[in-house]
Amino acid sequence: MEDKLQELVVELLGDGAMEYFIGYRQGFEPSHVVPCFVTDKSEADRLIWGPLCLQNLSKYVLQARDLDGKVGLLVKGCDARAIVELVKQHQIERDKIVVVGVPCEGQVDPRKMEQVLGVSMEQVTDVEDAGDEFLVKVGGEVSKLGKEQVLRDKCFYCKHPTSFDYDYTLGEVQPFTIDSESEEYDAVEKLEELPLEERRAYWLKQFERCIRCNACREVCYGCYCKECIFDRTDPRWLDRTPLPRENEIYHLIRAVHLAGRCIDCGECERVCPVNIPLGRLYKKLQKDIAELFDYEAGMEYDTVPPLVDFELDDQDPFL
Amino acid sequence: MTANIYLPSIATVREVRPETPDTSTYVVSFDDPQLRESFAYEPGQFAELSIFGVGECPIGIASSPTREGLLEFCVRAVGTVTDALHDLEVGDKLGVRGPLGNSWPTTEIEGKDLLFIGGGIGLPPLRSLIQYVLDNRDRYGAVQIVYGARSPQDLVYKEELKEWEDLPDVDFHVTVDAGDDTWDGAVGFVPPFLKDINPSPTNKVAFTCGPPIMIKLVVEALEEMGYADADIITTLEMKMKCGVGKCGRCNIGDKYICRDGPVFSFEELRSIPGALEV
Amino acid sequence: MASESSDEGGNGYEPKILVFACNWCSYAGADLAGVSRLQMPANCRIIRVMCSGRVRPEFVVTALSKGLDGVLVLGCHPGECHYSEGNYFTRRRGLLLKNLLQFVGIEPERFQVRWVSASEGAKFADTVEQVTEQIRALGPNRPQGGMHSTEPGDR
Amino acid sequence: MPKTRVGVFVCHCGNNIGGVVRVPEVVEYARTLPNVACVEDNLYTCSEEGLSSIREQIAEHGLNRVVVASCTPRTHEPLFREACEQAGLNKYLFEFVNIREHCSWVHMHDPAMATQKAKELVRMGVAKARFLEPQEEFESSVFPAALVIGGGVAGMTAALGLANQGIQVHLVERDQELGGLIREVRTLFPAGQATEEVLQPLAEQVRNHRQITVHLGSEVEDVGGFIGDFDVAVKADGQVNNLKVGAVIVATGAEELKPTGLYRYSELGNVVTQLEFEERFKRGADVPRDVVIINCVGARIPERTYCGRFCCTTAIKNAIWIKEREPEASVFVLHRDVMAYGVQIEESYRRAMELGVRFLRYDPENPPQILGDGRAEAVRVQHQLMGKEIVLPAELVVLTTPLVARDDNPRLSKMLKVPLGGEGFFLEAHLKLRPIEFSTDGVYVCGSARYPANIPESVSQAYASAAKASIPIREGVVRAEAITALCDERTCSACGNCVEVCPFGAVELQEGRFGRTAQVNPAQCKGCGCCVAACPSGAMQQSGFNDRQLLSMIGALAEEMTGGVGE
Amino acid sequence: MDRKKISKADLGRWLDTIAGKYELIGPTEDEGIIQFGPVQSSAELTLEYANSLIPPKSLFFPPVESLFAFRKRGEEIQLEETKPLQQDRVIFGIRNCDVGSLSLLDRVFCDDLEDSYYRERRERTTLIALACPTPPRSSCFCTTFGIDPLSPAGSDILLTDVGDVYLVDAVTDKGEELVALGEGLFAPLTEGEEKELQPPPVDMPQLDVRELRERLEALWEDEYWEKLSLPCLGCGICTYVCPTCHCFDISDVGSTSDGVRYRCWDSCMYSDFALMVSGENPRPTKRERTRNRYFHKFSTFPSRYGTGYACVGCARCLVHCPGGVEITEVIKDISAKEGVSDR
CATH class of the missing domain: 3.40.50 (Rossmann fold)
Structure with missing residues (x-):
C-alpha cells in the first residue's frame, strides 16, 4: 500500500500542479506517527500508512488557500467528511485539493493499547493490520491482539467512508466492519442515564482539569475563524484564566459552534493532554442533531447546516 | 518598588487635561504620602496603570522627576484599559506600578547639543527628557525641537509648545500633516520638514519617538545628514504585559523591551535581528 | 388571571431570572400584561431584542455560568414572526441548547423558551409565574470554583 | 470630563x-x-x-x-x-x-x-x-418606476393606479394579449354583461397610457436588488432586456383546476369545467336540455382544503344563463354548500330557483357518479331529503372547480425572495394588518395570486397595492431604522452562516478588502439580528443590540447578585 | 552528609511522617494521567511512572494563581495580597530533568526584580528527587543538556533505587532535616555495599549540540522555519507541558468594585500573544512564532541569563505535539547546517 502511495505522490508532484502533499511519516519512535509535508519528489519515500496514522490532516489544506498551486492530501474515509464541510463553508474550493482516499481497516487507540499490553507505546515497534486482529511487535516478538480491544471508538461504527468523491484511491475503500456489542451512542447514553447531580459533578471535574491549551480548538477543522470569539476584547466573553467556570463557558460555546458541523473525527479527544472525554460532548450533539433534525455533517456539499436552517414542522416543545 | 513586583500602589487623579479629541493628560499622585516622596524615577521610564476589574497597561511617564510630587501620563483611548482610563474623573482612584524600564541616557549626553524629533503622541516620552534638560539647562548644549502631528488639534501640550517656542535658547519647529483655517504654521510630514531644517550632526544626539513609519523615515534622513547610529536614540512601543521582564511578550533578540528598554540607540537595534522589522 | 402570588419569605431565596423578549410579540405581550395589571412575581428582568432569533446561545451559557438562576427566551409563535423566520432558528437553537445544558448537568428548568404573542398578556403572566416557581424550587444556581469566590483558584 | x-x-x-x-x-x-x-x-x-x-x-x-x-x-x-x-x-x-x-x-x-x-x-x-x-439612518434613493407582473384585471388596474399618478410602469404579460383569466369567460356576473364590455376599455386604457410600457409574450427571467433598486430581466421571444424599477407588484393571478381523475372528467367528452362550458356554449352552440352542475369539485378536500370562494357564483350564473336560453331545460346543481354571501349573489341564487334550477346537496363521503360509457348520460346521487338514490338524466355535466395557484409561483417566489403559503399562493406579510404586501419591502401582491379573488376584489386589491407601491416611489428615498447588521470584514471568516439565516437575503459573500467576506446591504436589512446570533466569531454585529451592549446588561444583572462579575 | 540507604517498606513510613509535618506532594495517577498533587499519605503515591504530564514547574509557577484581590469600599480601594502557601511543602518523586528546569526558572523569576510568589514557594519547598529507572524512556534526551539522572545536584535529597533498597544522598540542610525526621529508618552503607550497590550507568543517545546557538543564529532568515511550522497547529500544548517555559498573562476577573487579579499561563505560540492594540504583530504567522520559540530556548535565554540551553530534554513537547513538530528533529536539522567549526 505504501509504495502505491509513494508512486502516486511522485507522479502528482511530477507534473508540478501540486505545491506539496500532506501525508504521514514515522516520528521519533516507531509507534509515533506524525504529519508530513512532502514538497519534493525525493521525500516521497518518507510517506507511510498504517493503523497508527491517527491525525485528521484535513485542516492543513487551509494553509494552501493563498498558494497558487494545488495541495495533495491523504485522508481516511471518516476524516474526508471534513473536506466536504470545509468546501461547504466556503473555506476552500474542492478543485484546490487533490484528495487521495485510503482503505482503512480500523485504527489503534494508543491509550487502550497501553492498558491492554501493560507496556508504554514506546516499546511497540510495529503494528500491522491482519483482518480482525493487529500484529503488534514489542521488543522483537510479535503478538496478536483482537482489534475490538484496542480499536479507536469511532472505528466501531465506521460509516460513510465511501460517500466522498476521492480524486484517487489506493485500493477499494469500504466501511470497516467489526461485530461488537457496543453501539455508537453507548457512552452518551450511559451518561444520560446518570442522575443530574452526578452528571454535573462528572463534567465539572472534567472542566476543572482543563488547562486551556486550546489544542482541541486548533486541531478541529471547524475552528478556522480568523479571530476566535474567545480572543475578542469587545466584548470579552471569556477570561484566559483556566478557572472551572471559564473552562465550562469555553467548552459549551465551542460545542454549540460545532453543532451540526462536527464530523466526529475524534481528534479533540485524542490530542487533549489531560484526557478530557470531549468525544462524549460532541457525540451527544451528533445524536441530538440526527434525532431532532435528521442531519449528518460532512455528507453532501449542498445541504444547509441544521442550526442555520429550519422546517415548518420542526419539533416544538415550547408551545 | 514594593516587595511584590505585581502589587500596584493606589493613586488619585488630581487633574485631567484634554489634549486632543482622543488623548488626555492625567495628573496623578500616590495616596500614601511616604511613597509620594520616595517614588524616584528617571525621564523615559514608564509605569503600569491599573483600572481594577479591567486590567493594566504600560504608559510612559510624561513628567520629569525635576518637577516633584505629581506624575503625568498622556493616554490615548485605543484599547479596553485606555478606554477605562478615559472614564476617570478628578478624585477617582487607580493603580500605579513602577517606575519600570530603563531611561534616557541623561548623563552620557551632558555637554552635547540635543535634537528632539516627536510625532503625534510620541511627544510625551520626549517631553519628560525635554523638561529635565530645561530644568538642568547648564549641563546641556543647544536644544532643537521638531514636532509634528496629523492636524492642529492633534498637537499635544499646546500651551507648553508655545512656551518652548518663546524660550531664547530653544530652536523650536512645529508642523502638521494637514493644516486648517486656525493654523498658520508649517504644513507637511515630519521627515521632509526635518530635512529642510537640516540640523548639523556635529556633537549632537538625536532623540526621536512617534509612529513606526515616521521613525523609519526620520532615521534614514538623520543618517543622510551624517548622524551616527549611536547618536540616534528612540523608545520602542511594543506589547508589554508584566513590565518586569518575565512574561515573555516584549522580546526582541535576547532583550526584553520592558527591562532592557524601552530606550534603545539605533546602534543597539541594528545588532538585534528582527528588531527593526517591527 | 395570574393568581395573586403570595410571597411569604420561604427561605428568603429569590431567584433572579434573565428574560429575552422580542420587540414585536413577547415584549408587547408583557406590556399588555402590565396594562391589564396582571400581578406576577418580580424575579424576571427583561432584555428587549428585535427578534428572538437574535439571542445567541453564548448569552445563555454565560448568564447561567455567571450565577443567574434561570434564562427564559420569549418569541412570537412560529409562523407569526415579524421577520417571518426568526423564531424558527430560536426553536432549533433552543432545542439543542436545552439538551446540551441538561447533558452537562444543568437543571432543564433553568433554560426555557416560550412563545408569547402580542395579545397574550395572560399567558406572559402565567409563564413568568410558572417559570419563577419552577426555578425557586431548584434553589440557587451555585457557581462553583474560583469564579466569584476570591480565594485563589490556584492548584 | x-x-x-x-x-x-x-x-x-x-x-x-x-x-x-x-x-x-x-x-x-x-x-x-x-x-x-x-x-x-x-x-x-x-x-x-x-x-x-x-x-x-x-x-x-x-x-x-x-x-x-x-x-x-x-x-x-x-x-x-x-x-x-x-x-x-x-x-x-x-x-x-x-x-x-x-x-x-x-x-x-x-x-x-x-x-x-x-x-x-x-x-x-x-x-x-x-x-x-x-x-446614521441609512437612506437609499428609489428609482421612479414600477413593475407589474401579470396583465389580468388585477395587473391592469394596478398599472393604471400607478400610471395615473405619473409613475412609469412596466406591465409584463406572458400571453400575446392583455386580459388574463377573464378572457376565457363570456358573460360576467351578475348581470350577464359580456366580458368584452368590461375588458376592452380597461385594456385600451392600458395600451394607450403613455406611462405604461406593455411587454406582451414576455416573462420575468430574473429579479435582483432590493426596494428602490430592482434590476429586472424580462425575456421576450428569445432576447432579454433589463429594466430598473423601484417597486414590484405581483398580479400573476391563478388558473382553473382541471380535475383530472374526478367524475371521469378527462374520460368523457361531455364532462366539462365551467370555463370550458363558457367557451363551448356561449359561442353559439345549442344549449343542451338536461344539465347537471356539480360544485366543490377538487375543493374542500384533504388535498386542497380551501373553498374557491366564488365558484358557486359562477355555477349559479351559468345555471341562470342556460335557463334563460332554454326555459324547459332541466338544470340541477349538486352542491355541498352554496356560498351565496352578500346582496347580488343571494338575489341571483333566488332568481335561479325561481327559474327552476334545482339545488341538491350531496354528501362528500358518497359523491355523485357519472353513468354512461363513451358519453355521460346520467348522474346518480343520494338525495338526502328523500333518503334514496336518484338518477338524473344529463346530456352535459359541468364541474365547478376552484382556482389553484400557478405552478410558476415557486420560481417567481425564489426570484423575489418572498414566501409562498401552504397552498402555493403567495403569502402576504400579515393577514389582517398588511394584506397586500410582503415582509420583504418593495414587493406587493394583489388579485388571485394571493388567493382566489373575483373581479371586484381583484380591482380593490389592485388599487391598494398601487397605493402602497407608490409611497416609496413618491418619497423617492427609503430610510431604514439604524438597527441594521454590520459585518467586521477584518475578522469575518466567510463561513456563510449569516447568508443562510437572513430571512431577507440582505447578506451576501463578496470579495472585499479582506478577501471574500460577508457584506450586509443596509437597505434590505430589517434588523432582526438572526445573522448576529449565527455568527460564530462575533464578526457580525447589530447596531443598537450588539454583543457588547447585551453582554454588559447580563454582567450588570449578574454582578448585582454575586458582587463582582460584570464588566 | 554521606550516602545512606532506606528499605522500600520504610520509604512509605518516612513519607508518612513527612506528611504529618509538611504538605506532601508526589506523583499520583488520575484517569491514566500522572500528575504531581498533594497527598495525605504515601499510599496515594504511585512509583510506576516515567514522568508527569504537567511538569512540577506548576507547583512553583501555577497554571492559574491569584495575585491579589481588590475591593472598592466607598471611595477607597483595598488590595489584599494572596499568600502563595499555607504550609511548607515536600515534593517527592521529582525527576532530575525537572529539577534542572527549576534552576533555569530561578534565573527568570529570582533576578533583581524578584517574583515574591515564586520565591516563597521555592524557599518553603524541599525536593526529594527520584532517580530515573533504567533503561530511560526512548524519547528522553536529558544527558544532551548536561542533566545527570543519577546526580543529586539541584535537589535536596536524591533517592536511587538499587533493587530492594534506595540509596539516599542528602546534599542540603533541608535534605538533612528531612532525613533526621525519619532517623530510625536509614542505615549507613557497609564497605561492600558502597561498592556493589551502584545504579547501572545511564546510556542515552546524545544529540550533537556543539555550537547549536551559533548555527541557529545564522538561520534567522532561512526558509527552514516556514517548512518546520507547516504542521504546527498553534495550540499551546508544547509550552504548557514544557518545564522551562515561563510565559504568562495577567487578567482581572470580577467587576470594577470587587474582583481578583489572576496570573495564568500563556503561550508564545498563540497568534494573539504579541498582538498590539494598533493591530501590528511582531510575530504575525506561525513561521515567526515557531522560530521565536526555538530562538528563545537555544539563543536568547542562554545569552540573557548566561546559562546553558533552556531545554532539559524531558521530551514532553515531543510526545504531546499533535502536529508532530519534534524538538530533537529541529536540533538535528540545525546542527546539520553548516556551523563555524566545519567552515
Missing part, C-alpha cells in the same frame, strides 16, 4: 410608577452607577416640562448618553429620541428602561421587590447605554 457621561431620568408617571416603586431610592441608586453624570426624576417625563429638563441636562452636563426609566419604548421611544435630537445628541445614544408595564403595574403587591427590580433594570439600562454608539 470622562468620555462617557450618562444622564438618567426616572419618571413617577403620576403614581403609576411612583405609587409602587420608591423613585427617590432608585434615583439615589442610579447616582452610584459608573459613568452616570446626572440623575433627575420628574412627575411626567413625557410632558413638555420633562422633555425640556432632558434637553437642559444634556447641555448643562455635556451628556453623551441618556437613559429614561418610565413606560414602554413601543409608545414613547420616538418622543424621547426626538428630545435628545433637539438637544444636539444623536438619537441612538438613548436607552429606554421599562419600570411601569414591566415593574410597577405588575408588582403592586410588593413595593420592596418592585423597587429592587427597578434599580436593577436601571443598572442594566445604564450598562447598555455606556456602549451605545451614534448611528
Whole structure:
C-alpha cells in the first residue's frame, strides 16, 4: 500500500500542479506517527500508512488557500467528511485539493493499547493490520491482539467512508466492519442515564482539569475563524484564566459552534493532554442533531447546516 | 518598588487635561504620602496603570522627576484599559506600578547639543527628557525641537509648545500633516520638514519617538545628514504585559523591551535581528 | 388571571431570572400584561431584542455560568414572526441548547423558551409565574470554583 | 470630563410608577452607577416640562448618553429620541428602561421587590447605554418606476393606479394579449354583461397610457436588488432586456383546476369545467336540455382544503344563463354548500330557483357518479331529503372547480425572495394588518395570486397595492431604522452562516478588502439580528443590540447578585 | 552528609511522617494521567511512572494563581495580597530533568526584580528527587543538556533505587532535616555495599549540540522555519507541558468594585500573544512564532541569563505535539547546517 502511495505522490508532484502533499511519516519512535509535508519528489519515500496514522490532516489544506498551486492530501474515509464541510463553508474550493482516499481497516487507540499490553507505546515497534486482529511487535516478538480491544471508538461504527468523491484511491475503500456489542451512542447514553447531580459533578471535574491549551480548538477543522470569539476584547466573553467556570463557558460555546458541523473525527479527544472525554460532548450533539433534525455533517456539499436552517414542522416543545 | 513586583500602589487623579479629541493628560499622585516622596524615577521610564476589574497597561511617564510630587501620563483611548482610563474623573482612584524600564541616557549626553524629533503622541516620552534638560539647562548644549502631528488639534501640550517656542535658547519647529483655517504654521510630514531644517550632526544626539513609519523615515534622513547610529536614540512601543521582564511578550533578540528598554540607540537595534522589522 | 402570588419569605431565596423578549410579540405581550395589571412575581428582568432569533446561545451559557438562576427566551409563535423566520432558528437553537445544558448537568428548568404573542398578556403572566416557581424550587444556581469566590483558584 | 457621561431620568408617571416603586431610592441608586453624570426624576417625563429638563441636562452636563426609566419604548421611544435630537445628541445614544408595564403595574403587591427590580433594570439600562454608539439612518434613493407582473384585471388596474399618478410602469404579460383569466369567460356576473364590455376599455386604457410600457409574450427571467433598486430581466421571444424599477407588484393571478381523475372528467367528452362550458356554449352552440352542475369539485378536500370562494357564483350564473336560453331545460346543481354571501349573489341564487334550477346537496363521503360509457348520460346521487338514490338524466355535466395557484409561483417566489403559503399562493406579510404586501419591502401582491379573488376584489386589491407601491416611489428615498447588521470584514471568516439565516437575503459573500467576506446591504436589512446570533466569531454585529451592549446588561444583572462579575 | 540507604517498606513510613509535618506532594495517577498533587499519605503515591504530564514547574509557577484581590469600599480601594502557601511543602518523586528546569526558572523569576510568589514557594519547598529507572524512556534526551539522572545536584535529597533498597544522598540542610525526621529508618552503607550497590550507568543517545546557538543564529532568515511550522497547529500544548517555559498573562476577573487579579499561563505560540492594540504583530504567522520559540530556548535565554540551553530534554513537547513538530528533529536539522567549526 505504501509504495502505491509513494508512486502516486511522485507522479502528482511530477507534473508540478501540486505545491506539496500532506501525508504521514514515522516520528521519533516507531509507534509515533506524525504529519508530513512532502514538497519534493525525493521525500516521497518518507510517506507511510498504517493503523497508527491517527491525525485528521484535513485542516492543513487551509494553509494552501493563498498558494497558487494545488495541495495533495491523504485522508481516511471518516476524516474526508471534513473536506466536504470545509468546501461547504466556503473555506476552500474542492478543485484546490487533490484528495487521495485510503482503505482503512480500523485504527489503534494508543491509550487502550497501553492498558491492554501493560507496556508504554514506546516499546511497540510495529503494528500491522491482519483482518480482525493487529500484529503488534514489542521488543522483537510479535503478538496478536483482537482489534475490538484496542480499536479507536469511532472505528466501531465506521460509516460513510465511501460517500466522498476521492480524486484517487489506493485500493477499494469500504466501511470497516467489526461485530461488537457496543453501539455508537453507548457512552452518551450511559451518561444520560446518570442522575443530574452526578452528571454535573462528572463534567465539572472534567472542566476543572482543563488547562486551556486550546489544542482541541486548533486541531478541529471547524475552528478556522480568523479571530476566535474567545480572543475578542469587545466584548470579552471569556477570561484566559483556566478557572472551572471559564473552562465550562469555553467548552459549551465551542460545542454549540460545532453543532451540526462536527464530523466526529475524534481528534479533540485524542490530542487533549489531560484526557478530557470531549468525544462524549460532541457525540451527544451528533445524536441530538440526527434525532431532532435528521442531519449528518460532512455528507453532501449542498445541504444547509441544521442550526442555520429550519422546517415548518420542526419539533416544538415550547408551545 | 514594593516587595511584590505585581502589587500596584493606589493613586488619585488630581487633574485631567484634554489634549486632543482622543488623548488626555492625567495628573496623578500616590495616596500614601511616604511613597509620594520616595517614588524616584528617571525621564523615559514608564509605569503600569491599573483600572481594577479591567486590567493594566504600560504608559510612559510624561513628567520629569525635576518637577516633584505629581506624575503625568498622556493616554490615548485605543484599547479596553485606555478606554477605562478615559472614564476617570478628578478624585477617582487607580493603580500605579513602577517606575519600570530603563531611561534616557541623561548623563552620557551632558555637554552635547540635543535634537528632539516627536510625532503625534510620541511627544510625551520626549517631553519628560525635554523638561529635565530645561530644568538642568547648564549641563546641556543647544536644544532643537521638531514636532509634528496629523492636524492642529492633534498637537499635544499646546500651551507648553508655545512656551518652548518663546524660550531664547530653544530652536523650536512645529508642523502638521494637514493644516486648517486656525493654523498658520508649517504644513507637511515630519521627515521632509526635518530635512529642510537640516540640523548639523556635529556633537549632537538625536532623540526621536512617534509612529513606526515616521521613525523609519526620520532615521534614514538623520543618517543622510551624517548622524551616527549611536547618536540616534528612540523608545520602542511594543506589547508589554508584566513590565518586569518575565512574561515573555516584549522580546526582541535576547532583550526584553520592558527591562532592557524601552530606550534603545539605533546602534543597539541594528545588532538585534528582527528588531527593526517591527 | 395570574393568581395573586403570595410571597411569604420561604427561605428568603429569590431567584433572579434573565428574560429575552422580542420587540414585536413577547415584549408587547408583557406590556399588555402590565396594562391589564396582571400581578406576577418580580424575579424576571427583561432584555428587549428585535427578534428572538437574535439571542445567541453564548448569552445563555454565560448568564447561567455567571450565577443567574434561570434564562427564559420569549418569541412570537412560529409562523407569526415579524421577520417571518426568526423564531424558527430560536426553536432549533433552543432545542439543542436545552439538551446540551441538561447533558452537562444543568437543571432543564433553568433554560426555557416560550412563545408569547402580542395579545397574550395572560399567558406572559402565567409563564413568568410558572417559570419563577419552577426555578425557586431548584434553589440557587451555585457557581462553583474560583469564579466569584476570591480565594485563589490556584492548584 | 470622562468620555462617557450618562444622564438618567426616572419618571413617577403620576403614581403609576411612583405609587409602587420608591423613585427617590432608585434615583439615589442610579447616582452610584459608573459613568452616570446626572440623575433627575420628574412627575411626567413625557410632558413638555420633562422633555425640556432632558434637553437642559444634556447641555448643562455635556451628556453623551441618556437613559429614561418610565413606560414602554413601543409608545414613547420616538418622543424621547426626538428630545435628545433637539438637544444636539444623536438619537441612538438613548436607552429606554421599562419600570411601569414591566415593574410597577405588575408588582403592586410588593413595593420592596418592585423597587429592587427597578434599580436593577436601571443598572442594566445604564450598562447598555455606556456602549451605545451614534448611528446614521441609512437612506437609499428609489428609482421612479414600477413593475407589474401579470396583465389580468388585477395587473391592469394596478398599472393604471400607478400610471395615473405619473409613475412609469412596466406591465409584463406572458400571453400575446392583455386580459388574463377573464378572457376565457363570456358573460360576467351578475348581470350577464359580456366580458368584452368590461375588458376592452380597461385594456385600451392600458395600451394607450403613455406611462405604461406593455411587454406582451414576455416573462420575468430574473429579479435582483432590493426596494428602490430592482434590476429586472424580462425575456421576450428569445432576447432579454433589463429594466430598473423601484417597486414590484405581483398580479400573476391563478388558473382553473382541471380535475383530472374526478367524475371521469378527462374520460368523457361531455364532462366539462365551467370555463370550458363558457367557451363551448356561449359561442353559439345549442344549449343542451338536461344539465347537471356539480360544485366543490377538487375543493374542500384533504388535498386542497380551501373553498374557491366564488365558484358557486359562477355555477349559479351559468345555471341562470342556460335557463334563460332554454326555459324547459332541466338544470340541477349538486352542491355541498352554496356560498351565496352578500346582496347580488343571494338575489341571483333566488332568481335561479325561481327559474327552476334545482339545488341538491350531496354528501362528500358518497359523491355523485357519472353513468354512461363513451358519453355521460346520467348522474346518480343520494338525495338526502328523500333518503334514496336518484338518477338524473344529463346530456352535459359541468364541474365547478376552484382556482389553484400557478405552478410558476415557486420560481417567481425564489426570484423575489418572498414566501409562498401552504397552498402555493403567495403569502402576504400579515393577514389582517398588511394584506397586500410582503415582509420583504418593495414587493406587493394583489388579485388571485394571493388567493382566489373575483373581479371586484381583484380591482380593490389592485388599487391598494398601487397605493402602497407608490409611497416609496413618491418619497423617492427609503430610510431604514439604524438597527441594521454590520459585518467586521477584518475578522469575518466567510463561513456563510449569516447568508443562510437572513430571512431577507440582505447578506451576501463578496470579495472585499479582506478577501471574500460577508457584506450586509443596509437597505434590505430589517434588523432582526438572526445573522448576529449565527455568527460564530462575533464578526457580525447589530447596531443598537450588539454583543457588547447585551453582554454588559447580563454582567450588570449578574454582578448585582454575586458582587463582582460584570464588566 | 554521606550516602545512606532506606528499605522500600520504610520509604512509605518516612513519607508518612513527612506528611504529618509538611504538605506532601508526589506523583499520583488520575484517569491514566500522572500528575504531581498533594497527598495525605504515601499510599496515594504511585512509583510506576516515567514522568508527569504537567511538569512540577506548576507547583512553583501555577497554571492559574491569584495575585491579589481588590475591593472598592466607598471611595477607597483595598488590595489584599494572596499568600502563595499555607504550609511548607515536600515534593517527592521529582525527576532530575525537572529539577534542572527549576534552576533555569530561578534565573527568570529570582533576578533583581524578584517574583515574591515564586520565591516563597521555592524557599518553603524541599525536593526529594527520584532517580530515573533504567533503561530511560526512548524519547528522553536529558544527558544532551548536561542533566545527570543519577546526580543529586539541584535537589535536596536524591533517592536511587538499587533493587530492594534506595540509596539516599542528602546534599542540603533541608535534605538533612528531612532525613533526621525519619532517623530510625536509614542505615549507613557497609564497605561492600558502597561498592556493589551502584545504579547501572545511564546510556542515552546524545544529540550533537556543539555550537547549536551559533548555527541557529545564522538561520534567522532561512526558509527552514516556514517548512518546520507547516504542521504546527498553534495550540499551546508544547509550552504548557514544557518545564522551562515561563510565559504568562495577567487578567482581572470580577467587576470594577470587587474582583481578583489572576496570573495564568500563556503561550508564545498563540497568534494573539504579541498582538498590539494598533493591530501590528511582531510575530504575525506561525513561521515567526515557531522560530521565536526555538530562538528563545537555544539563543536568547542562554545569552540573557548566561546559562546553558533552556531545554532539559524531558521530551514532553515531543510526545504531546499533535502536529508532530519534534524538538530533537529541529536540533538535528540545525546542527546539520553548516556551523563555524566545519567552515
